[in-house]
Amino acid sequence: MIQIKRAFNTVFNKQYPCPQGMLGYLAGELMVRQHETETAWTVAMADVQPTDSVLEIGFGAGKAIQLLADKTPRGSVAGIDRSDIMVRRARVRNGRAVSAGRVTLLQGEAAHLLFAPQQFDKVISIHTVYFWSEPATIFAEIYRVLKPGGVCIITFTTGKADETGLGHFQAILEEQMLPDMRTIGFTEASIKQGPIARNYKNVAVWGRK
Numbered sequence: 144m145i146q147i148k149r150a151f152n153t154v155f156n157k158q159y160p161c162p163q164g165m166l167g168y169l170a171g172e173l174m175v176r177q178h179e180t181e182t183a184w185t186v187a188m189a190d191v192q193p194t195d196s197v198l199e200i201g202f203g204a205g206k207a208i209q210l211l212a213d214k215t216p217r218g219s220v221a222g223i224d225r226s227d228i229m230v231r232r233a234r235v236r237n238g239r240a241v242s243a244g245r246v247t248l249l250q251g252e253a254a255h256l257l258f259a260p261q262q263f264d265k266v267i268s269i270h271t272v273y274f275w276s277e278p279a280t281i282f283a284e285i286y287r288v289l290k291p292g293g294v295c296i297i298t299f300t301t302g303k304a305d306e307t308g309l310g311h312f313q314a315i316l317e318e319q320m321l322p323d324m325r326t327i328g329f330t331e332a333s334i335k336q337g338p339i340a341r342n343y344k345n346v347a348v349w350g351r352k
């Protein structure tokens with residue numbers, strides 16, 4: 144039984160950097176359930192207002208996009224993800240808001256955000272930072288598309304709840320990401336401790352332009 148579970152996890156984990164085909168579709172739906180707690184936490188922390196303009200980077204199957212759209216009846220939500228199957232799935236999940244022009248979902252790379260300068264009040268991203276090959280470039284892009292005073296929240300796990308010491312990503316966070324953000328120009332850059340979900344610790348990098 145343990146071996147079956149391990150094989151299952153191996154197959155799906157390979158999809159997470161860029162879901163593709165039918166397996167990618169299934170992985171996207173699995174992530175909607177797996178990431179429910181930290182998705183709700185991130186959206187709540189963003190304190191989204193009805194007229195806000197919000198961007199999500201790496202939206203996967205589009206659950207957070209749906210939560211954001213519900214909170215912005217007089218605003219707008221945009222998303223960018225490099226996976227074509229995730230773009231298609233998230234467009235279906237958010238079909239009504241996409242048709243109404245309140246949600247725009249594009250295929251593209253986080254390092255080249257296809258949006259105008261100072262377009263967004265909030266930028267969020269959940270469980271994507273592990274796949275960022277150029278974090279400083281991506282933070283510079285986030286800075287570019289944020290309005291002055293706008294906020295970004297980048298949520299990820301730093302390891303299992305029972306692990307002690309700094310995990311790999313916690314070290315990257317403190318030694319690389321926060322200093323990069325301050326160099327780029329963020330006026331505030333800090334770490335928020337998040338919920339433990341499925342026995343993993345979650346944190347967010349929180350930045351204000």
Ligand SMILES: C[S@@+](CC[C@H](N)C(=O)[O-])C[C@H]1O[C@@H](n2cnc3c(N)ncnc32)[C@H](O)[C@@H]1O
Pocket residue numbers: 159160161162174175178182200201202203204223224225226229251252253254268269270271274275276
């Ligand atoms: C692990 S999934 C997380 C999906 C969703 N945020 C969630 O929590 O369920 C990572 C998603 O980010 C996308 N992604 C990863 N790196 C990216 C990049 N550099 N630019 C754009 N999308 C990226 C992948 O295609 C995938 O849909």
